[in-house]
Amino acid sequence: AQSVTQLDSQVPVFEEAPVELRCNYSSSVSVYLFWYVQYPNQGLQLLLKYLSGSTLVKGINGFEAEFNKSQTSFHLRKPSVHISDTAEYFCAVRKMSNTGKLIFGQGTTLQVKP
Amino acid sequence: ETGVTQSPTHLIKTRGQQVTLRCSSQSGHNTVSWYQQALGQGPQFIFQYYREEENGRGNFPPRFSGLQFPNYSSELNVNALELDDSALYLCASSYLGTGGEDTQYFGPGTRLTVL
Numbered sequence: 211a212q213s214v215t216q217l218d219s220q221v222p223v224f225e226e227a228p229v230e231l232r233c234n235y236s237s238s239v240s241v242y243l244f245w246y247v248q249y250p251n252q253g254l255q256l257l258l259k260y261l262s263g264s265t266l267v268k269g270i271n272g273f274e275a276e277f278n279k280s281q282t283s284f285h286l287r288k289p290s291v292h293i294s295d296t297a298e299y300f301c302a303v304r305k306m307s308n309t310g311k312l313i314f315g316q317g318t319t320l321q322v323k324p
Numbered sequence: 325e326t327g328v329t330q331s332p333t334h335l336i337k338t339r340g341q342q343v344t345l346r347c348s349s350q351s352g353h354n355t356v357s358w359y360q361q362a363l364g365q366g367p368q369f370i371f372q373y374y375r376e377e378e379n380g381r382g383n384f385p386p387r388f389s390g391l392q393f394p395n396y397s398s399e400l401n402v403n404a405l406e407l408d409d410s411a412l413y414l415c416a417s418s419y420l421g422t423g424g425e426d427t428q429y430f431g432p433g434t435r436l437t438v439l
Contacts, residue, residue, distance in 0.1 A: 255430070256428075311369045
């Protein structure tokens with residue numbers, strides 16, 4: 211079975227500072243990896259995904275993530291955050307050999323302060 | 325191109341009642357997945373429908389059932405509602421091709437409150 215651990219439940223950061231949201235996963239088989247963002251009272255928006263190839267993945271809104279197979283991690287980073295980045299961020303995995311079932315972490319609340 | 329839409333936005337029911345939630349897929353997608361997101365939690369997979377058939381199910385009881393229609397829209401039905409069913413219900417659509425990878429795009433969700 212797969213599992214996802216988001217190591218920080220809340221990350222407070224000042225505007226224009228860099229940020230890293232940490233995600234570790236556990237799986238006995240190869241997986242696809244995703245980051246989604248959820249703004250208050252909204253659904254999930256796809257930020258980026260790792261399917262194969264380069265381990266550094268660039269997404270929307272200036273976010274990027276790096277897949278590290280040996281450490282089973284997929285940390286999300288942004289060099290300079292804005293107030294508008296305040297939201298809940300979810301890391302998710304899906305088995306390559308399966309369809310559909312995304313396994314989500316518990317989420318990390320990013321709080322950007324002025 | 326329209327995105328994933330869900331209806332209704334909000335719903336209040338009482339314990340023991342039945343509810344139907346609806347989802348319209350993004351244009352060109354053939355697969356719909358449903359998730360339950362309790363307050364302060366990550367979404368939990370309920371089931372997925374591909375070409376009108378269930379294509380995987382999470383750890384939810386049989387009173388959670390679904391349908392997918394020829395136009396790839398979908399319904400989630402929940403019978404005998406319990407207080408713990410109160411949650412945000414998210415629908416995600418995707419295109420499942422021969423490669424087996426389907427990136428899921430989510431709708432805005434339906435907030436269900438069970439009293």
